[in-house]
Amino acid sequence: MLASDAPTLATAPSGEAPALRVRGLSYSLADRVLFDGLDLQVARGESVAVTGASGSGKSTLLSCVLGLIKPGEGTVAVTGTPTTGLSGKRMARVRSESIGMVFQFGELLPELTPVENVALAPLLSRTATTPSGDPKSEDPFVRAEGLLTDLGVPVRTATSRLSGGERQRTAVARALMNAPGLLLADEPTGALDADTRELVADLLFSLPRRHSCGLLVVTHDVTVAQRADRVLHLRHGRLTPADRASAPDEVRP
Amino acid sequence: MKRTGLSRRLLRIGHAAGQHAEAGHIRFVALLCAALVLTLGGASAVAVHAVYEGKAQRVAAREPAVATGTAQRAQAAYQVSSDWLADRRQYDIVFLAPLTSDVPLPPGVRGWPSAGEVLLSPALREAGAGEGIEERYGRTVGTIADDGLADGSERFAYIVVKPQELHSRYASRISGFGPGDGAGQGRVGPYPRDDQPEWMFQALIVGMLFLPGLALAWVASRTGARARDRRMALIASLGGRASDRALIACGEAWRPVLCGIALGAAATGAAAWRGVRLPVTGYVIEAADLQRWWWPATLLVPLAAALCLFAVVLLFDRPASGRRQRMVRPGQGHRRSPMVWAMLCPVMLFLGVQGARFFPPENPARLFATWAGTAGTLATLPAAVAVTAAALGRGLARIGRRRRLPGLLVAGRRTAAHPRTVARMVAGVAIALCLLFQAVAWQMIFGQQATAAQLTLDRIGxxxxxxxxxxxxxxxxxxxxxxxxxxxxxxxxxxxxxxxxxxxxxxxxxxxxxxxxxxxxxxxxxxxxxxxxxxxxxxxxxxxxxxxxxxxxxxxxxxxxxxxxxxxxxxxxxxxxxxxxxxxxxxxxxxxxxxxxxxxxAPGADYLVGGAPNRDQGRWSVLLGIAALTILALAAGLSGMAEHLRSGRALAPLTALAGGTGIFRTTAAWGVGMPLLLAGLTGTLAGGWLAQPLVGPRGLEVPAALTTVSLLVVALLGLLMWWWAATAAARQADAWQPGEQD
Incomplete structure (x- = not known):
């Protein structure tokens, strides 16, 4: 069913669960049907961009993946773990261990240093572990500093003085801190100028292969979306492969 | 669209926005409390006037009309004396000896007792029950009704004696009672001897209820202001006039304001219906007095309070203008360092506490040094608190980072970055406490002889x-x-x-x-x-x-x-x-x-008796002072809570993902609870120290009960606000979803 219904599904490496698998997702808001048997699979190392008109349900899809919204029907599995029906506590654990997210406005705390902002995620989830799984063998602040340096963010500058691009790269570093299997990005370049947008998009789409995670990007921006391995268009509650050469009018920025 | 239709729509927009606004519940409670406080403050002012007026009327009605000889026939011999119970609150007792069989009755007396019989006021009967008051002056045969008493708390007695027992030159021959019988030569009873003028009481109401109420209203008006500021800017950019923005603001505020004034009016109505005994002072406000003024108290005052609150909302609930609004990134504003002022604070405190010692006795400079030090301490306290809070914040952040405690890290960084927020909370409450202690200390100085007499009593019983x-x-x-x-x-x-x-x-x-x-x-x-x-x-x-x-x-x-x-x-x-x-x-x-x-x-107890009115009036200062402190602490707590929720919103996406909403317990503790506790401690310590030069040399001390109650009130409010702030922030974070914006 999945193979026949899902649009251009990438095949996961043998024996490894996909980063994200969504099957038969249905969700309605009042009398509006947002998802009508929606299917989606994102493999590790793969990037998928979802475009769609405003109000088509892109952000709601992310909420369903995050377990913040209970769908009417269908299942969601993150790195092989079915999340629909999980208790709040267990879902929170899945989120903290397996999902990283980049927001449109970065959502950094201006009072904290960039390093502290990045280290906050593992501190909050109490998973101050290294990507290798060795608990607390490395200080999260040291790791955060390393990540930020890799991403070219000045670590000695106050967060409130970072540029838009630097803020977004800091947010990316924070999303990677818990070594997630699935990375979500909600309009990650929506608040950036053209040059910075290119830089952040380059960084973002390089992550799946470098960190062996799946990337699901929700965006209005066709030029950003086209960098993904697959581009899907959300319309009438279903995902359909978007025409890469000429994207639909409604998804133009 | 017709103007009335548009107005209605704008009001509805405001109403809907109020229900879904950032920190909406907090603003609702803040506005409700402000409306309640302003209504009760106004009702208190009306009640004070009603009580003074009622007392004056009742006391005038029982005044003896001195017989002038030919025109008026002497009906009774009349003499006033005084007595007191163990609490040394002096009261008047009236000896009456009827001279004719048709002696008019004083108000509150339904029939003449026989010689040797006594009528007591209910308050005297109750207070003196343990001291055998019913047998002290003779045989008690009844009580004086309310219309014969200044108020329900008055201790008063009529003692009927035989004419020959009032031969003293101090006894008067009277023809009746009240203005109707030609009275007016002198007053009988404690009113107005022990009462301060009405304007002083009204000033106390203004200072202790109205001004803190306005502070609360100001805090309420600015609570969760960011989203409203945006909305107002949008309305302005769409061509909305000031009146349109005012209608939206009123639409947003009317519900809590209505609830607040309704509660206030209900409380006032209940007091007017049954009367009310006030705590701490034990004073009874007569229902009859309030009933004469029921319509201003229950209708005009709430209306005035609502208008006042809407005025505050319209005046202060406006987007920031000027330099701060032009900033591109947060935290870029440069402000002068408060360090110099902060360093002056301990110097001023030293001057206030020890300054008098540098001058010889009787030198007026001693008092000036104390006053200057006290005023200087209060003026520099906010800066000192801000600097201390910033240092404390940096320390907390260091500990949080070292021990990997995200709550401490975030709370510490926030405190270090915004010390003025904490300073506003702490300084407001601490200064109020210092002023309360000063008021009590001055009251004690005025009653210095009474306190010395109490010390004698403590020594020899x-x-x-x-x-x-x-x-x-x-x-x-x-x-x-x-x-x-x-x-x-x-x-x-x-x-x-x-x-x-x-x-x-x-x-x-x-x-x-x-x-x-x-x-x-x-x-x-x-x-x-x-x-x-x-x-x-x-x-x-x-x-x-x-x-x-x-x-x-x-x-x-x-x-x-x-x-x-x-x-x-x-x-x-x-x-x-x-x-x-x-x-x-x-x-x-x-x-x-x-x-x-x-x-x-006991020896010297006359001074205790003389000091009793001062002591009783001191209780009013304590009652209203604690009320003012509670209102200000509430304002400070609500302000801290709103700030906490605003910053908690920034944390919401991260906590939704990484879990750990427990962080809000820590950030609320350090952002809301601790500042209030710190305010209580700072205020009582500084207040106690600053009061020391006034009371210490006279062998007095600021009552421990006042310190305890003040600390308790602030600590309880701190605890309540901490819990509320943590819960509200966690709920706000739980409700977060991707794509959500302010």
């Missing part, structure tokens, strides 16, 4: 009493002395010379007071040493000059002769075993022996 008979002669005094309880010795204390003192009595009495007894009856001896009995020392301290020559005379009949009080003579009663004498029983005996009883109390 009631083992020695002074007796000042009112009327009666040798026979009355003999009747009193011979019926004294076993173990009671009597002596006569007199001041025959300009600076001399004589203590006369039989040998037993003199020896009871550890005084030498001369060998022969009638002989005297000079006392050259300091008396060894503390009771004699206290007597001399209160009744003689410090260098007075003391003579001891052996005279077994000294206490049988009438006491000449006008020449400084006093009958002294002493318990042989050093235990307290039963004052209530002795007073009953005195009223049975002397025509108008006797003043009986």
């Amino acid at each position: 009631l083992s020695t009493l002074e007796v000042g008979p009112k009327g009666g002669g040798k026979r009355a005094q003999a009747r009193f002395v011979t019926r004294l309880p076993q173990g009671t010795e009597t002596a006569l204390f007199s001041t025959p010379g300009a600076r001399g003192v004589r203590i006369a009595g039989d040998c037993t009495a003199l020896r009871t007071l550890a005084l030498p007894c001369p060998g022969d009856e009638g002989a005297s001896t000079a006392l050259n040493e300091r008396p060894s009995d503390p009771r004699v020392r206290e007597l001399l301290a209160w009744k003689a000059f410090p260098d007075a020559a003391v003579t001891v005379t052996r005279d077994r009949n000294a206490t049988r002769k009438p006491v000449d009080a006008e020449n400084g003579s006093t009958l002294i009663l002493t318990s042989r075993d050093g235990e307290d004498l039963d004052v209530a029983a002795l007073k009953e005996l005195a009223y049975d022996s002397f025509p108008r009883g006797a003043r009986i109390d």
Whole structure:
């Protein structure tokens, strides 16, 4: 069913669960049907961009993946773990261990240093572990500093003085801190100028292969979306492969 | 669209926005509380006026009309005396002797009792129940009704005696009571003797209820202001006029304001229906007084409070303008460092507490130094708190980082980055506490003699009493002395010379007071040493000059002769075993022996009696001061809470992903709870220190109960606000979803 219904599904490496698998997702808001048997699979190392008109349900899809919204029907599995029906506590654990997210406005705390902002995620989830799984063998602040340096963010500058691009790269570093299997990005370049947008998009789409995670990007921006391995268009509650050469009018920025 | 339709729509927009606004619940509660406080403040002002007016009317109605001879026939003999219970609150008792059979009744009295019978006010009957008040003045046959009393708390008595018992030159011949009978020559009863003028009370209401209420209203108006500021900017950019923005603001605020004034009006209505006994002071506000003013109290005042609150909302709930609004990134504003002011604070505190020591006694500069230090401390306190908070924040962040505690890290960084937020919270409450302590300290200074008398009482208790008979002669005094309880010795204390003192009595009495007894009856001896009995020392301290020559005379009949009080003579009663004498029983005996009883109390207790009104008025300061403190602490807490929710919103996406909403417990503790607790501690410490130069040299102390209650109020509010802020922030984070914006 999945193979026949899902649009251009990438095949996961043998024996490894996909980063994200969504099957038969249905969700309605009042009398509006947002998802009508929606299917989606994102493999590790793969990037998928979802475009769609405003109000088509892109952000709601992310909420369903995050377990913040209970769908009417269908299942969601993150790195092989079915999340629909999980208790709040267990879902929170899945989120903290397996999902990283980049927001449109970065959502950094201006009072904290960039390093502290990045280290906050593992501190909050109490998973101050290294990507290798060795608990607390490395200080999260040291790791955060390393990540930020890799991403070219000045670590000695106050967060409130970072540029838009630097803020977004800091947010990316924070999303990677818990070594997630699935990375979500909600309009990650929506608040950036053209040059910075290119830089952040380059960084973002390089992550799946470098960190062996799946990337699901929700965006209005066709030029950003086209960098993904697959581009899907959300319309009438279903995902359909978007025409890469000429994207639909409604998804133009 | 018609203007009325548009107005209605704008009001609806505001109403809908209010229900879904950032920190909406907090603003609702803040506005509700502000409306409630302003309504109760206004109702209090009306109640004060109603009570003063009602008291004046009732007291005027019971004033005796002095008979002028030909025009008015003397119907009764009338004389006022006074007495007090163990709490030394003086009250008037009226001796009445009907001279004719058709004597008019004073208000509150339904029928004339017979001679020897007594009518008491309910408050006196209740307060004196443990002191045998119903038997003290004669046989109590009833109570005085409310229309004959200044208020429900008044202690008052009518004692009916035979005409021949009021032969004193102080008794008046009267023809009736009240203006109708031609009264107006003088007032009877404690009003207005013990009451401050009405304007002083009204000023207290303004300072302790209105101003804190306005502070709360200001905080409420700015709570969750960011989203509203955006909305208002949008309305303005779409061509909305000031009146349109005002309608939206009113639409947003009307519901909590209506709830607040409705609660206030209901509380006022309940008080007007049944009357109310106020805590701390025990004062009873008469329902009848409030009922005369019910419509201003329950209709006009709430309306005025609502208008006042809408005015505050419209005045202050506007987007920031100028430099701050032009900033591109947060945290870029540069402000002058408060370090200089902060460093001045301990200097000012030192000046306030120790400054007087650098000047000789009686030098006016001593008081000036204390005042300047106190004012300087209050002025520099916010800066000191801000600097301390910033340092504390940096320390917390270091600990949080070292121990990997995200809550401490975030709270510390926030405090370090925004110390003024904490400073505003702490300083407002701390300054209010300092001012309250100052008010109480000044009140205590005015009652300094009373406090010294209390110290005497603490040292020797009631083992020695002074007796000042009112009327009666040798026979009355003999009747009193011979019926004294076993173990009671009597002596006569007199001041025959300009600076001399004589203590006369039989040998037993003199020896009871550890005084030498001369060998022969009638002989005297000079006392050259300091008396060894503390009771004699206290007597001399209160009744003689410090260098007075003391003579001891052996005279077994000294206490049988009438006491000449006008020449400084006093009958002294002493318990042989050093235990307290039963004052209530002795007073009953005195009223049975002397025509108008006797003043009986410990040495110096007159000052306690004189200081009682001051003490009672001090209770009003404490009651209203604690109310003001509560309102200000609430305002500070709500302001901190709104700030916490605003910053908690920034944390919401991260906590939704990474879990750990427990972080809000920590950030709320350090952002809301701790500042309030710190405010309580800082305020009581600084307030106590600053009050010390006023009360310390006089052997007084700021009451521990005041410190405890103040701390308790602030701590409880801090705890409540902490819990609320943590819960609300966690709920806000739980509700977060991707794509959500402010």
